[in-house]
Amino acid sequence: MIIFLVAFTFSASFACFQYSLSHYADDMYQNHTIQDVGRLLPTKIERIEKGKEADQIAHILKKAQSEGLKVSIAGKRRSQGGHTYYPDGVVLDMTSFNRILEIDKKRKTIHVQSGATWDDIQKALAPEGLAVKVMQSQNIFTVGGAVSVNVHGRDIKNESLSNSINWFHLLLPNGKIVKVDRQSEPELFKDVLGGYGLFGIILDVELQVTDDEVYEISSKKVSVEEFPEYVQSIRENPEVKMAYARISVAPKTSMDSMFVVEYHKTKQPLTEKLRKLKEDQQPFLTYSFLNLSRKTSFGKDWLWYLQEKYILSLDKTLISRNNAMRSESDFLLYKNQKNTDTLQEFFIPIDEYPSYVKDMKEFLKKDDINLLNFTIRYVSKDDSSRLSYAKTDMIALVALFNHGKQKQDMEKAQQAIQEMIDITLRHNGTFYLPYYPYASKKQLLEAYPNFNEFVKEKEKYDPNENITSLFYERYRNEN
Incomplete structure (x- = not known):
């Protein structure tokens, strides 16, 4: 029964956690004040406009410009750093433009x-x-x-x-x-x-x-030291189509215990049962298990034990590609007046991984930041974006934190996360930008040396900054 319940908790990655907009629509936009899911940047805006047709969207943009108002563009507003709104601006909600x-x-x-x-x-x-x-x-x-x-x-x-x-x-x-x-x-x-x-x-x-293909799940434990070689082996194996890993942040096994999940292509037919898309299932179970982990060391140890046991039990399970990529539940509907969950993501060159984990382990021993999860993926070198986060083939570590909302809590979290970023940069790594902007401008420029070039491109296409956001203003203006 316990393993059955944990299935709902950990079947989907923590990497891009979400809140249901339908649950929080009123809370996220009251009295012309808007927030994103981190709930750390409440901001007064002028209005929200729903985009429905291309001509109407163009009119919204033109009207805002005539009124001297900035425009920010929003989808599901799952980013955490004010990427989708700006003070006294217009938020263009694109979720109805969805055909x-x-x-x-x-x-x-x-x-x-x-x-x-x-x-x-x-x-x-x-x-x-x-x-x-x-x-x-x-x-x-x-x-x-x-x-x-x-x-x-x-x-x-x-x-x-x-x-x-x-x-x-x-x-x-x-x-x-x-x-x-x-x-x-x-x-x-x-x-x-x-x-x-x-x-x-x-x-x-x-x-x-x-x-759409039928995959067989292969799950097993690996060591930190062998992980770079393991990553290379699955990259070279044509039958392995998808994979992810997790490393423990529980006190008893912190940064030591790891498991991996692979999806191997099979010749099994795509039956109607396998093709059928999974729907959301009981997110309240996820809330209960994770909430225990938020509050106690015991909860973290217990939760790691259960999720590892569950994941290893999935070995040989068949699943379609669509379902392997699909969350089972719109989970992490966490809402608390005193604290919040936030994400950060770090990218490390593959051969740096063992030494990086060692340094991160030492940091976590001395710092009491409430780290709830590390999910790991492989990311290939990518130069298709001016703000590329993958300078070479890299391992991505997605970190989920819980911390308070008071000024002193946020300052403490910022100090800890900046130290984690410094460790990442020392290992020739980078960090991802959709999350709360705890990084300093100096750290941003080290991870993204093309940022000033990015700003110049922005000035070329939008010299009056008609389209902007809190996130952009944060790093555009800071020395």
Whole structure:
């Protein structure tokens, strides 16, 4: 029974955690004050406008400019650093601009409006025997938002999302609509991919898709020392299509115990039972288990034991590609007046991993930051974005924290996370930008040496900064 319950807790990755917008719509937008899921940056805005048609979206942008108001672009608002709003500005909500426009089975492509979620896309693809190439490990995010942060996922062969994008239409700040691809607009393509919605409004996207396949799960324990060699071996194995790992943050086994989960291609037929998409299941169980881990060391030890036991029990289980990429529940619906959950993500060159883990272990021994989880993925070198987070083939470590909302709590969390970033940078690593901006400007520039070039590109396409965000202003203006 315990293992059954833990299945709901850990079947989906912590990497891109979410809150249900329907649960929190009123709370996130009351009295013209908006927040994102971290609930650390409440900001007064002028209004929210719903994008419904291309002409109407262009009109919203033009009207805001005539009123001297800044515009920020929002999908599901799962980022955590004020990426989707700006003080006294207009928030353009793209979630109603969400149609599936065309599926071409012969070319294996899907054309969608940018407010479509991965759930919408999977529901359209699954009956056709097709599947997404790259997406987050939860399916509630919009395509436009995913493009704007250039996501990566469990697929170890298809790299970041940028590699499955054929083209997109972009509404520029000056009102012009352009079709952007690698050949016709190579620099703008690099700006928008991982550009955090700062270069215009992504209207629609054509994505390459692939066949829905049947995978067999292989789960096992590995050591920290052998992990780099293990990563290389699965990269070279044509039968391993997806993989992820977790390393313990529980006190008894912290940064020592690891397990890995692989998805091996099989020749099994894609039956209707396997093809059927999984739906959300009992997120309150996740809340209960994780909440115990938030509060006690015992809870962390117990939770690691149970999730490891459950994951290892999945060995030999069959699953479709679509379901392997699909969250079982819209979970982590955590809401507390005194504290919050936040994410950070660190990227380390593969051969640095053992020494990095050693240094991180020493840090965690002396610091009492409430680290709840480390999920690990492989990320290939990627230069498709001007703000690329993968300077070489890297291992991504997604960290989930819990900390208080008071000023002193946030300052303490910032100090700890900046120390973790410093450790990462010493190991030639980088960190991801969709999360709360705890990093200093100096750390940002070390991880993203092209940031000043990024700013110059932004000034070229949007000299009046008609489209902006709290996130951009934070790093644009800091010395």
